[in-house]
Amino acid sequence: MEKQKNYEAYLKSTHRLGRIVSMITLVLLVGAPFMIGTLLGAGPDLGAVARGFLSVGLVWTVSSVVEFLVYTPMLGAGGSYLAFITGNLINMKIPCAMNAKELVDAKSGTAENEVIATLSIATSALVTIVVLAMGVVLLIPLQPVLQSPVLAPAFANVVPALFGAMAYKYYRKDPLLALIPLTVMIILFTLVPSLTSSTSFMIIPAGALAIALAWVKYRRETKGAAE
Amino acid sequence: MSVLEQLNGGGVYLICGSIVAFIAVVCVIFMVRAWRAGKALGMDVTRMKRAVTASATFSVLPSVGILLGVLALSGSLGVPWPWLRLSVIGALHYETQVADAAAEQLGVSLGSGQMTAQAFPTIALLMSICIMWGMILSTLFNKKYLHRLQQGGKNEARTGGGFGDKAMAAMFIGMVSAYIGSYVGGWISGSGLFSFSGSWTPLAVVAAAALAMAVFTYFSEKKGMAWLDNFSIAGSMLVGMLAAVLIGH
Numbered sequence A: 001m002e003k004q005k006n007y008e009a010y011l012k013s014t015h016r017l018g019r020i021v022s023m024i025t026l027v028l029l030v031g032a033p034f035m036i037g038t039l040l041g042a043g044p045d046l047g048a049v050a051r052g053f054l055s056v057g058l059v060w061t062v063s064s065v066v067e068f069l070v071y072t073p074m075l076g077a078g079g080s081y082l083a084f085i086t087g088n089l090i091n092m093k094i095p096c097a098m099n100a101k102e103l104v105d106a107k108s109g110t111a112e113n114e115v116i117a118t119l120s121i122a123t124s125a126l127v128t129i130v131v132l133a134m135g136v137v138l139l140i141p142l143q144p145v146l147q148s149p150v151l152a153p154a155f156a157n158v159v160p161a162l163f164g165a166m167a168y169k170y171y172r173k174d175p176l177l178a179l180i181p182l183t184v185m186i187i188l189f190t191l192v193p194s195l196t197s198s199t200s201f202m203i204i205p206a207g208a209l210a211i212a213l214a215w216v217k218y219r220r221e222t223k224g225a226a227e
Numbered sequence B: 001m002s003v004l005e006q007l008n009g010g011g012v013y014l015i016c017g018s019i020v021a022f023i024a025v026v027c028v029i030f031m032v033r034a035w036r037a038g039k040a041l042g043m044d045v046t047r048m049k050r051a052v053t054a055s056a057t058f059s060v061l062p063s064v065g066i067l068l069g070v071l072a073l074s075g076s077l078g079v080p081w082p083w084l085r086l087s088v089i090g091a092l093h094y095e096t097q098v099a100d101a102a103a104e105q106l107g108v109s110l111g112s113g114q115m116t117a118q119a120f121p122t123i124a125l126l127m128s129i130c131i132m133w134g135m136i137l138s139t140l141f142n143k144k145y146l147h148r149l150q151q152g153g154k155n156e157a158r159t160g161g162g163f164g165d166k167a168m169a170a171m172f173i174g175m176v177s178a179y180i181g182s183y184v185g186g187w188i189s190g191s192g193l194f195s196f197s198g199s200w201t202p203l204a205v206v207a208a209a210a211l212a213m214a215v216f217t218y219f220s221e222k223k224g225m226a227w228l229d230n231f232s233i234a235g236s237m238l239v240g241m242l243a244a245v246l247i248g249h
Helices: A002-040 A047-087 A088-104 A111-137 A139-146 A152-156 A158-170 A175-191 A193-226 B003-005 B012-039 B045-077 B081-088 B092-108 B119-130 B132-157 B163-189 B201-222 B226-248
Strands: none
Touching: A002 A047, A002 A111, A002 A175, A002 B003, A002 B012, A002 B119, A002 B132, A047 A088, A047 A111, A047 A193, A047 B012, A047 B092, A047 B119, A047 B132, A047 B163, A088 A111, A088 A158, A088 B045, A088 B163, A111 A139, A111 B012, A111 B045, A111 B081, A139 B045, A152 A158, A152 B045, A152 B226, A158 A175, A158 B045, A158 B163, A158 B201, A175 A193, A175 B163, A193 B163, B003 B012, B012 B045, B012 B081, B045 B081, B045 B092, B045 B119, B045 B226, B081 B092, B081 B119, B092 B119, B163 B201, B201 B226
């Protein structure tokens, strides 16, 4: 009882803190271009910003809504406030938190998941901040090594490497469930190759299909268990 | 002094560095609070340590990839701004696309040394505005949304449910399928419908990383080397990336 009370107080203060730091970050990030503009002696062209927003911003706005709806339950309160502040969601934070959650066997929506996801996202963000800060300090000596043609294919393939590892991890849980979305995606990308430039948006139908199939299977299993 | 030199100046470093430092402090605060909450809940400290270690090792390689993004954008936007954007909030594919769209509106091109004093704040502002919605939605709806889900979860638990975890795993299966589907499609039709002459490197990288993951899983599950789990994703990625280097040469 005492533990539950403490946890609820923790959640309440996490929401308060999350809202405050999100708003401060927002003001800092929107304010920074104006401050840098002052140093350069010029302000932003707001007309061009509006036109640019209409051309690409709306797509990213829709994507943000979907990300919010999908990832918030995965990450819980603390994890999601931090993840939306620190970014790099699909390519790092989400798989990182899922990996940590798997390792300690934390179930979604539980207090344990809330704690693990927050620890995971905070650690991941700090590692990125440290690596990038060190990289920036060492930028000049590192540049020839990291940008060498020998290593170029490695860094151009970070995302396939990530998804290869994740594929084994998740497909083995339910190979039959994986087969249908994978086949559908292969057919779609083969027949409409231009979709490759919108892969991040194709996650939505692929995810919806996989969830629908998982739901059908789940209903069948629970119905079978009830009978 | 050129615009790029100004963008790499101390003033811009100070502005961007202060924001990065602020976010780092926020991360530490959240981390300490979560750790204390976990202990108060009676969670096993070893498991929490394991989550932290695994997350740290997991994040090193992608962070190096992100660092390359800073390098890639530094030629046109200077070092401090891409450093800020990619340290916090941003993602390389997004930042590059938005910066390019903003440059297009201004009639300049990224990476061609055409950056002007007015173009930079415009590009930077668009980058900030386009990706602020996650934070805004979180601020406005996070509490209400999670509360509603929790109520739903309680009802589900009462009826013997538990679809949440299955749905999350399914979402991941869908996500992985979309990416692997794009690599297969790119190979089959990337250079012309059914020409089978597109790049197969990403597919080989996927296969190498998956194979490495299978090896890691075998040793951790069958040979009692559970500690290997902490390095399985990062290690598999490294194998996949190594495969890309070998194919490239």
